[in-house]
Amino acid sequence: MTATLIPPAPARAHRDPNVLRWLGAYTSSMLGDNVYYLALSWAAVQSGTPAQAGLVMSASALPRAVLMLGGGVLADRLGPRRVVIGSDAVRCAAVLAVAALLFLTRPGLWPLALLACAFGTVDAVFMPAVGALPARITGTDQLARVQGLRGLAVRAASVVGAPLGGLGVALGGAPAAFALAGALIALSLPLLLSVRVRELPAGPAGSERGATARADLKAGLRYVRRHRVLGPLMIAIALGDLGFVGPLNVGLTLLADHRGWGAAGMGWVLAGFGTGAGAASLLLAARGRLPRAGLVTGCACAAGSVAVGALAFVPGLAAAVATALLVGLLTGLSGALCGALLQTQADPAYLGRVTAVSSLVSLGLTPLSMPFAAAAAGTFGLGPVYTVSAAVCGLGGLVFLAVPALRRAELPG
Structure with a gap:
C-alpha cells in the first residue's frame, strides 16, 4: 500500500474531499465502536x-x-494510514466472528472476554495512528479545523451509536448488534483506502535506519520530554483529565442519585455537557484558528475547572444542566485546542509516538481516578470531591499560563 505524495490542500478542510473521506471513515468507525x-x-x-x-x-x-506506547512506534514506522486500515480490518473481523459464534451457539463469557482483550490490543495501535493521520492528509494550517471536525464526529457517533446499538439488540439480540458494529467498521475501509496521504519530508526523521523499536520508543519519549511546548502540554493534559474524569463519570452518577434527579435527570446533564462540547468543536471547525491559542486554552481550562466544581453546589436540575453546558463548552474548547496544538507542534515523523503518550495519559492513567473519587465521595461527601477535582483540573490551566512557551503557543494561520 504505497503512499501518494500530494501537495498541501488548497481548500479548507471541511471542503477538501480527501479530508471528508477520512472524516467519513473515522465517523463510521466510531459509530461501530459505540454499537x-x-x-x-x-x-x-x-x-x-x-x-x-x-x-x-x-x-x-x-x-x-500496556501496549499504547508500542502502538505509537508502529504508527510512525509503518505509516498511520496503513496501521489504521489494518486495525479496522482486524476489529471488523473479530466482531463479525463473535456475532457468528453467538448466532450459532451460546458459548458463555469467554469469547466476549477474548473480544474485549483483542479490541484493547488493537486500540493500542489504532489510537496513535488515528492521531498521526491528519498531519499526512492536509496542510498544517488546516489541522485545527480537522481537530474540530474530529470532535464533531465523536459527538455525533456517541449520540447516534447508542440508539443504533439498541435497535440492533431489539431486532436480533447481541448477534445482530455485533453484526451491525462490524458492518459500520467495515464501511470505513473503502473510504480509508481512497484517502491520499503525504510522504514525510526528506531530512531528519523520527526513526533511524536500522534502529530497533525500543530505540524508536526512547527517541520519541526523549523528543516529548525535551520539546518546549509538548512536554508541558502533556502535564497540562494529564492534570486536566485527572480532575475531570471522576466528576463527569462516577461523580455525576452519585450526584444525580443524591439529588433525586434519576437517570432522566442525569441524561439531561450529560446532554448539556455534550451540547457545549459539540459547540466548542463546531467553533474550531468553522474558525480553523483562534489567535493566542495557548493563552485561550489556559483561560478556558481554568474557567472550566470552576464550572466543574460548581456542579456539586447548584440548587436544581435546570441549573445543573446550564452548568454542564458551560463545562462542556469550556473544557471542550480547551481539549480541542490541546489536540490542535499537539498536532501542529509535533514533527509528523514523531506524531504517532506523541499521540501515544497523550492517549496513555488520557485513557490509561486518568480512569484510575474513578474508584478513588467514588471512595472519597462515600467518605467525605460530593462537595469536597468536586472541589478537589476542580482544583486539580485548574492546575492544568495554570501550567498553560505559567509556562511561557505554552502560553505563547499559536496555531498556524
Whole structure:
C-alpha cells in the first residue's frame, strides 16, 4: 500500500474531499465502536453476573494501556494510514466472528472476554495512528479545523451509536448488534483506502535506519520530554483529565442519585455537557484558528475547572444542566485546542509516538481516578470531591499560563 505524495490542500478542510473521506471513515468507525460497546455490555450481562460483566467490560483497559506506547512506534514506522486500515480490518473481523459464534451457539463469557482483550490490543495501535493521520492528509494550517471536525464526529457517533446499538439488540439480540458494529467498521475501509496521504519530508526523521523499536520508543519519549511546548502540554493534559474524569463519570452518577434527579435527570446533564462540547468543536471547525491559542486554552481550562466544581453546589436540575453546558463548552474548547496544538507542534515523523503518550495519559492513567473519587465521595461527601477535582483540573490551566512557551503557543494561520 504505497503512499501518494500530494501537495498541501488548497481548500479548507471541511471542503477538501480527501479530508471528508477520512472524516467519513473515522465517523463510521466510531459509530461501530459505540454499537460494539453497547452490544458487549448487553451480551455480558445476559451471559453472566454483574461482576463478571464488569470484568468483561474492563478487559480491554490493560492491553490498551500496556501496549499504547508500542502502538505509537508502529504508527510512525509503518505509516498511520496503513496501521489504521489494518486495525479496522482486524476489529471488523473479530466482531463479525463473535456475532457468528453467538448466532450459532451460546458459548458463555469467554469469547466476549477474548473480544474485549483483542479490541484493547488493537486500540493500542489504532489510537496513535488515528492521531498521526491528519498531519499526512492536509496542510498544517488546516489541522485545527480537522481537530474540530474530529470532535464533531465523536459527538455525533456517541449520540447516534447508542440508539443504533439498541435497535440492533431489539431486532436480533447481541448477534445482530455485533453484526451491525462490524458492518459500520467495515464501511470505513473503502473510504480509508481512497484517502491520499503525504510522504514525510526528506531530512531528519523520527526513526533511524536500522534502529530497533525500543530505540524508536526512547527517541520519541526523549523528543516529548525535551520539546518546549509538548512536554508541558502533556502535564497540562494529564492534570486536566485527572480532575475531570471522576466528576463527569462516577461523580455525576452519585450526584444525580443524591439529588433525586434519576437517570432522566442525569441524561439531561450529560446532554448539556455534550451540547457545549459539540459547540466548542463546531467553533474550531468553522474558525480553523483562534489567535493566542495557548493563552485561550489556559483561560478556558481554568474557567472550566470552576464550572466543574460548581456542579456539586447548584440548587436544581435546570441549573445543573446550564452548568454542564458551560463545562462542556469550556473544557471542550480547551481539549480541542490541546489536540490542535499537539498536532501542529509535533514533527509528523514523531506524531504517532506523541499521540501515544497523550492517549496513555488520557485513557490509561486518568480512569484510575474513578474508584478513588467514588471512595472519597462515600467518605467525605460530593462537595469536597468536586472541589478537589476542580482544583486539580485548574492546575492544568495554570501550567498553560505559567509556562511561557505554552502560553505563547499559536496555531498556524
